[in-house]
Every structure is written in C-alpha cells, then in structure tokens.
Amino acid sequence: MSDNLKRAAAERAAALVSDGMRLGLGTGSTAAYFVSAIGERVRGGLKVVGVPTSEATREQAQREGIPLTTLDETPELDLTVDGADELDDGLRLIKGGGGAHLREKIVAAASRRMIVIADSSKRVATLGRFPLPIEVVPFGLKATEIAIAKLLKGLGLSTDLRLRNGKDGTPFVTDSGNFILDAHLGRIEKPDVLAAGLNAIPGVVEHGLFLGLATGAILATGEGLVELGQV
Secondary structure: OOHHHHHHHHHHHHOOOOOOOEEEEOOOHHHHHHHHHHHHHHHOOOOOEEEEOOHHHHHHHHHHOOOEOOOOOOOOEEEEEEOOOEEOOOOOEEOOOOOOHHHHHHHHHOEEEEEEEEEHHHEOOOOOOOOEEEEEOOOOHHHHHHHHHHHHHHOOOOOOEEEOEOOOOOEOOOOOOOEEEEEOOOOOOOHHHHHHHHHOOOOEEEEOEEOOOOOEEEEEEOOEEEEEEOO
16 A cells, blocks of 8 residues: 555544644554644644654654643543554454554543544454454463463464564563563454453453444545544
8 A cells, every 4th residue: 555545544634633632643654644744734833732652653743843741641632543453344453563552542542532544455354364462561471371372262263372572583572561472363253252351361461452442444545535434
C-alpha cells in the first residue's frame, strides 16, 4: 500500500480534530502520518493537547510542536487515532506489532472515541493471522508461558508461543519494561473468551486484543478511502 494512501487516511482522521480537543496519539507507521498532520495544523493555529502512546510518538510529537499532556493531568480524552495490525468488520483489533499495545490500550480506554487508520491489507474476516502480542512481566516468564499455553490448548488454539527478540537477539523490552510472547494462532474464533482468559493469568500484563474500543475506522484502499463504523 502506497504511503500516499496511508497519508490520505491520516489526513482524513486529522480533519476530525477541532480546537480544544484532547487527543490520544497512536504509534506505528500509519499513526505517524496522523501525528505529522496534526503537527502541521498546530503550526497553523490549532489548539489541542496530546497524550502519546509510546516514547517514539512522544519524540515525534515534540518535534512537530504538538503540546503534550499525560493521562494523570488529562485522564479523559476526546479522540484517539491509532493504527492496527488487524481489524475485522466488527471493529475488533489486534495491535502490538510495535510493542506499544499496553499504553495504546490505556489511552484508547480513556478516550470517548477511537478511530483506526490502516491500509486495506489489515482488514480480515477473522482475527488471528497476525500473531497476538501478549505482554508479560519478566519474573516467572516460564510459568506464565505454561499457563498461557494451557489456556490456548483448552480453547482449541495453537500453543505456538515465541518470545519476541530485539534486533540484537536479546528479548524485546517494552516501554514499560516487560517482555512479549507472540502467539501464532492462525484464527481466533472467540476473541472475547480468549481475552477474558488471558486477563485472568497472573504475569500477563496486557494483550493485543482490542475489543469494544474502536468506534470507527478509515481504511486506505487502491480505490480510495473506506470508512467503517462511526467516523
């Protein structure tokens, strides 16, 4: 998908922003176009504040001149715009390919609306083709992995869990100091059941299933922009 189409989706989302809004600023290549578009509008006089969902987004927003706040200072947001690794027609998502899903989910949950911007390749009939990121604390990693595998087996899902490594071959560490187990599941027929099961496992900090959070989506396709839900 061309960068021009991603940029078009981001600019459509940026057009939803008005003076005084409190924004959640997403993470990833498509969300970066949104941050850039907001930065351009801020330099043109738009008055907003943003909460970044990662250190990378914080650094970009600062370069763009976007005023930033925190959820402690601004615990309720008007709109979050973020990307997705997968989404279905029910606006259920898998996120976390970049490892920022814990902060992304906290910010999304604090927002009145969440708009997803993505290219059409991320739209699927059933979630699961993209590996599901499961963020875990380093302490007791093996015990947590066994508990997750037991849950997956009980749900009839693949137990293929892989510890995510960084570029140097050591375990990838999130902004919050945790590890990620990527679950290669193929298909997730009952994401609600899986999410509830993962939430109940000690050692699991968060997972990449975003259910009931997105209110709309703007998809960049070869034929133009497609909108899902309420944008």
